[in-house]
Amino acid sequence: MLTECMAVIAGAWAPNVIWCLRMGPRRFNELRIDIPPISAKVLSTRLSELTERGVVQRHVRDTSPPSVEYELTELGRELLPALDAIVKVGHKLKARGQLGVNN
Template sequence: MAKGKVVYHCGLDAAVDVVGGKWKPMILWALHEGTLRFGELRRNLPGVSEKMLIQQLRELESDGVVRREVYREVPPRVEYSLTELGEALNKALEPLGLWGDTFMTQILAAKAAQRAGEPAA
């Protein structure tokens, strides 16, 4: 494979490349209701560091799913929103979020059992 060239083996491979990691799906979900400034995004994502949020936003922007708009004001204002591609991706993530809502209690119980050294139910 040539240096820098990305090759996907299937659609899931491409999708996971774009949303891989803990924060990217959360960022996309936070932006589904509309445009947010950096500080608003950070408040919507408890636990994310400023450095990580900046990195993840840059990657999502380079993948074409997040739009970054800088307003030439003092102080400068930067807003983030979903592109058409990002909105489509967010719709694809909806069933995954519903699955998580449905099975959250079971997932938490399994993780607690694992930490306690018990076999999963």
């Protein structure tokens, strides 16, 4: 049950993608810049998974060359408070010097 639900945000960089989209729509290459270590392969995989899961929407705008925008769905936006809560705990732990991660 929990396992199943956690699958919504599973996969490398998935939470980051959701997080970057919280401010509004973003294009493929913008996301690559927002999340520097992500590769095109993984970003595209993650975006299609998240789209398939109904968390993200893909819009193709008929410009030339066509540009593609990704944005959170309403349901996707419901994940933001969850990520927020995790970030808060993360900060507290960091303040205590626990949580020894790099970036």
